[in-house]
Amino acid sequence: QKKSSHLSAALFGEDCEISYDQLYELLKYAALGKEHNAEQPSWCRIYHQSHLAGVVVIVLHEMSQLHFYKFYLQFKHLRRVFRHRFTLTPSTNFLASLYGQGANTKPQNTAQGVTSPSSECVPISSDLQCDPIIQKYGEKKRGLTSYTLTLEEQKKNDYPIKGSPGCKGYIYTECDQQRTDSSPLFGLDCEMCLTAKGNEVTRVSLVDAQGQCLLNELVKPECTVVNYRTRFSGITKKMLLPVKTRLSDIQNRLKKMLPNDAVLVGHSLNSDLQALEMIHPSVIDTSLLFARNEGRRFKLKFLAKAVLGKEIQCEQKLGHDPAEDARAALELAQFFIEQGPAKVAKLNLETLLTTEKLAELSQNKAALQPQGCKVQNQPPRLSKPCFLDCLQVTGQTPLLLGRQELDSGLCQNNLNTSNKQILQRALEDVPLSTFSIVHFSLGPEYSASHHLAGLCEKVRSKLTDMLTIYAGPFEGSFCLKSVKKEFGKCGPIQALTVITETYQPYVCVQYEVLEAAQLAVENLNGAEVAGSCIKVQRPVTATMLDCDVLIKELELDIENEGVIYVAGLKQSLTEADMQEEFSQLKDLETLFLPKDLQSGKHRTCCFLKFQTPQSATDALEVINGWTMKGSKLRSRNALASGHLWRWIWQMNRSSGKQEGNTLCEKTEPLSDADQDLRKKVKKLDHRIKKLYRSLQTNTLCIVLFPGTKSMSGSQSGLGLMGIKDDRRTSAC
Structure with missing residues (x-):
């Protein structure tokens, strides 16, 4: 019986940011494997790589992590299928970074008779076994x-x-x-x-x-x-x-x-x-x-x-x-x-052989160029070979579909720019190819800097609202310290403001994590705090009307499966203390302790990842009401445990929005352009779903939001990955 390939990655908490070199490692190993002396990537592991049916990389041109969370509800397929997610460092030249071109490497003598300008194409294995x-x-x-x-x-x-x-x-x-x-x-x-x-x-x-x-x-x-x-x-x-x-x-x-x-x-x-x-x-x-x-x-x-x-x-x-x-x-x-x-x-004779073949391939390409196109007296550039060339040398023909500038001289190239046409071609050709890269795009009108700036502000505003709760009313002489202490048991507070324009005082609390705000709404609404029976709610704005739906979908997100959030930890507790206390819980896999990215201190909350969803459910029952070093703990299902935590923290810190003193805001209706963009994103998700369903079992699929980097600013990218029908992930 054919073995099933599966993917393991420790993408949790602080370990969620991946560079293009690391992504390149993964693609090389997935496509070439041990047969060509490629190493397992340092940040994840593919089991039974030789049984992979193929590798498919779907690139969403000019899109970033910002787009995924702005249109989180529209990306219904992506968030339900791909368990493994990572933040991707934005690059000025995404294609070169992905394919491995232009990264200089030092010359290296690898044997008596051959000097290899680059041993990066098929890496020397550190494990001689x-x-x-x-x-x-x-x-x-x-x-x-x-x-x-x-x-x-x-x-x-x-x-x-x-x-x-x-x-x-x-x-x-x-x-x-x-x-x-x-x-x-x-x-x-x-x-x-x-x-x-x-x-x-x-x-x-x-x-x-x-x-x-x-x-x-x-x-x-x-x-x-x-x-x-x-x-x-x-x-x-x-x-x-x-x-x-x-x-x-x-x-x-x-x-x-x-x-x-x-x-x-x-x-x-x-x-x-x-x-x-x-x-x-x-x-x-x-x-x-x-x-x-x-x-x-x-x-x-x-x-x-x-x-x-x-x-x-x-x-x-x-x-x-x-x-x-x-x-x-x-x-x-x-x-x-x-x-x-x-x-x-x-x-490392395999490396030398591949290098030699690549050199021959380059010479053949150069020989085919018209004389007028050759650059005279140009010194050789020692760059990391495009791994698409490596694939061809090893007998595989990579398939590229999408944008015109992808032509590498090696692969099939579709000059159509319509996502529909690209999908039709992909449905026919991708299942027959061992390595494919498919580009989809929302269109140039949605990649303009002014559009991205507006999108960023909308996402930042919504995140701020989701992290914010209003509590009250309180008596005129209430103790603010008591209120801060009680709400602090739900998680780290970024800002606390007293609102006095109302008949009785209210308090506006802005948290650092989504789970803290949700815990406050769930646990303190109707509770007695500082001598008053209070109501706790989020801001009432047009953008917040779907907040409950969004919270529910985040809870069901496959990335948060088996993960719980725990608040109420004393600042004096060390990570070792927590490891010791939580080690009593069955099937605990990982503890992530969020820290202030500036001071390095932990934020009085943590995330616990369990081997199974049932173990996480059992742990929730145990932890709620559990006292640790004199502090009562509160917990719930995680909403943003992985790469999203750091991104929210950064977006929240960069927010210039001042909290208002009313519970209602007047908002502009959704513009035609915004409505059109939502429809395009929904269609894009549907096309990816159709392509994913057409893939063979045991196919590694990676979806990349490359991110953007320009003079006007940068937005981190996002990667989602999984092996189709991998037993450790759910299927759509």
């Missing part, structure tokens, strides 16, 4: 006998085996002496031409452990040559005309030359032995020695350059030189034996 070489051989050095192929490995890799029905008539070298770690190594390589019989040997080379060439002979094939394969073999018709040596002569010479404990070394040596029609019991195959995942093999030319620093099989030469290839294979085996698997793994 994942390297296929370490998994096969372990980390410790071993003698050469540990690297000779077993009989089973020879059978599996099509080596000629003594007594095998397919090897009838083959010559056995009779080298049957027990091998030891001091047995002599010999490099062997053959070049073949295609004849009516099949592949026949036309040249043979044998070198000893010191690299001396012991045999380098042309061989007359038995049948007529159909194809000389000169480009690879270097053999021409003219070269073979005077040759008298036959295959049987070579077989006899090799049999005499090899000592009884000889170990033959070659690259895909099975092909050479099959062509020689010879059987030898002890071999080291460098194409298998330098192990890769999924049966793939490094080419000899690449290994010689990356490991030995040698150029072989140069294009200037006519075909391959078998003596050169035999010597290279022998030296590679000697290097592996002498240095050990750990040092070989640290060369």
Whole structure:
């Protein structure tokens, strides 16, 4: 049964702000995985990455966290499906940050023969246990006998085996002496031409452990040559005309030359032995020695350059030189034996191979450019390669749909700007692609700076109203200190103002967290405070008419599932004290203690995250009325436990709004533009829902509100992510 991929992320409290480098980490690992030596991201974990059906990134162009919470009720699908959310640092060049272009990295020598301008494309793994070489051989050095192929490995890799029905008539070298770690190594390589019989040997080379060439002979094939394969073999018709040596002569010479404990070394040596029609019991195959995942093999030319620093099989030469290839294979085996698997793994050959292919890709692109487009005397820019290029190198074709400027020269590109057209194309193509980026946009008219400024002010005003409660009436001589103490038990207070313009005094309390204001409304409305039976309510404004609906939806938000808010903590309590007290609660996973971002002091409240919603419900019953160090605690379901807490705090602090002294405000009716924007957002949410439903199970989906950064100011971005049908998230 196919395993289900799932996602784990500690995005709670202060750990919710993610940089683009961290997002880049996630995308690389999700798309490339351990197979290409990519590391797990540092801030989250994907389990069973190899079982992911694909990765889909939905980018909402020119939108920010501000848009998500301004239109929270309209984003019905997004808030119900994606448990994991994070604040995204705004970037001046979002696309470059996302795709990994333009981030300078220092040159790094990663092996003897290859200097990689950037090892960022497929990162060097700090955990060598994942390297296929370490998994096969372990980390410790071993003698050469540990690297000779077993009989089973020879059978599996099509080596000629003594007594095998397919090897009838083959010559056995009779080298049957027990091998030891001091047995002599010999490099062997053959070049073949295609004849009516099949592949026949036309040249043979044998070198000893010191690299001396012991045999380098042309061989007359038995049948007529159909194809000389000169480009690879270097053999021409003219070269073979005077040759008298036959295959049987070579077989006899090799049999005499090899000592009884000889170990033959070659690259895909099975092909050479099959062509020689010879059987030898002890071999080291460098194409298998330098192990890769999924049966793939490094080419000899690449290994010689990356490991030995040698150029072989140069294009200037006519075909391959078998003596050169035999010597290279022998030296590679000697290097592996002498240095050990750990040092070989640290060369990070997968990275070097990808870098080499990317360099070739760049050269090919440059060669295709018109001469007039080339910039003369421009120094090479050492930048982090676009990981879309990395995907193509590894055989994946990324799909890009949306905006015209996304064209990278690699991917399909849809020049349509209509969200409807983009969705139609996405529904057809995204399920067939392993990596897709889809851009939607509200339109340029909604990204103007004046529009964003107005939107920001509306959100800030509504947040302020939601954080504010009015309480009263009180007697004329009431004790303000008692009122502050009682309301402070619900959570941290930012401001408290006495309103005296009314017949009897009222108090306006502005809290720092949404849960505190809601607790005050729920627990103190109708209570006796400072000698008066008071009424507690929020401001009555047009924007607050849907406050109850919004509070209810925040409680049901999947991000707040299993999270409760606790208030009434004494300032003298330390985090260690709270950990000790709350450790009695069943299935407690995390404690988040909000702190003043300026003073660093905790805010007399905390959030508790439990492993299951039921555990959180049980904890609520226990905590309400619980006394901790002489202070009575109050608790309720969380409303803004994750990234939202910090954002609310920042918005609240930057608010220039002065609290009024009336309970009613006159407001302007919703403009046509605002109504149109709400409709567009609702449609956008619906389109994302349709696209999400079309995705295969086990698809990682990330929705990005990139944020904005300009001379006129910046707005943080927001990321939402989840794996479709992940058991740890709910489905729509």
